[in-house]
Amino acid sequence: LTDTAVFNSLKKKGCLKSISLKDFLKQKNEQFNNALDTIQNETIFNSQILDIFDMAQKQKLKLAVVTSSEKETTHKLLSKLNLIKYFDLIITQEDTKKNKPSPDPYLLAMKKLNVNSSDVIIFEDSKPGLEAAEKAGAHYYKANWY
Numbered sequence: 001l002t003d004t005a006v007f008n009s010l011k012k013k014g015c016l017k018s019i020s021l022k023d024f025l026k027q028k029n030e031q032f033n034n035a036l037d038t039i040q041n042e043t044i045f046n047s048q049i050l051d052i053f054d055m056a057q058k059q060k061l062k063l064a065v066v067t068s069s070e071k072e073t074t075h076k077l078l079s080k081l082n083l084i085k086y087f088d089l090i091i092t093q094e095d096t097k098k099n100k101p102s103p104d105p106y107l108l109a110m111k112k113l114n115v116n117s118s119d120v121i122i123f124e125d126s127k128p129g130l131e132a133a134e135k136a137g138a139h140y141y142k143a144n145w146y
Contacts (some may be wrong), residue, residue: 001128002068002099003028025070032073036080045081053086064089064109068099068128089113101128103135110136 001009007024010016016024041047056063063086067074071092078084089112096104110117117137124130125143133140 001126002093003070005099029070029073033076036076041081045083053083057086062088062113062115064091064113066091066105066109066122068093068105070094099128100126101131101135103132103137106132106136106138110138 003025004021007016007021019027053063065074065078065087067090069092071090071094074090074092075084078087078090084090089109091105091109091112093099093105096102096108098104106120106122110120118139120136120138122129122133122136122138122140123143124133124140130140130142
């Protein structure tokens with residue numbers, strides 16, 4: 001879910017009484033950055049996935065990240081894990097007016113990469129993401145990595 005959706009959900013549940021979305025995002029990003037600065041890569045990333053990325057690059061497959069996360073945090077995480085070099089495209093919540101479960105982020109990625117939905121495989125880890133992948137007309141798989 002986007003940060004705004006999480007904020008609104010927590011607000012409705014009464015968990016966030018006197019905090020604005022701007023302050024919520026600021027605190028979330030500070031905590032995220034602090035965690036990234038202290039955590040070991042191996043605890044958040046299985047390096048065996050690099051074999052798949054290397055194989056995809058050798059076969060000249062196009063790889064993209066399509067996330068509901070913010071651009072800043074997405075790039076920081078991918079840079080920390082030294083993964084940014086593998087992706088031809090990174091789509092974040094700022095890139096489309098509608099986010100998952102809308103197919104718009106995936107459709108934008110396919111357009112920018114000049115690929116047909118029938119030639120795309122999406123690995124998704126969330127219900128809204130799976131819904132977006134299906135609506136985009138691509139092949140998709142549920143990823144159970146957390």
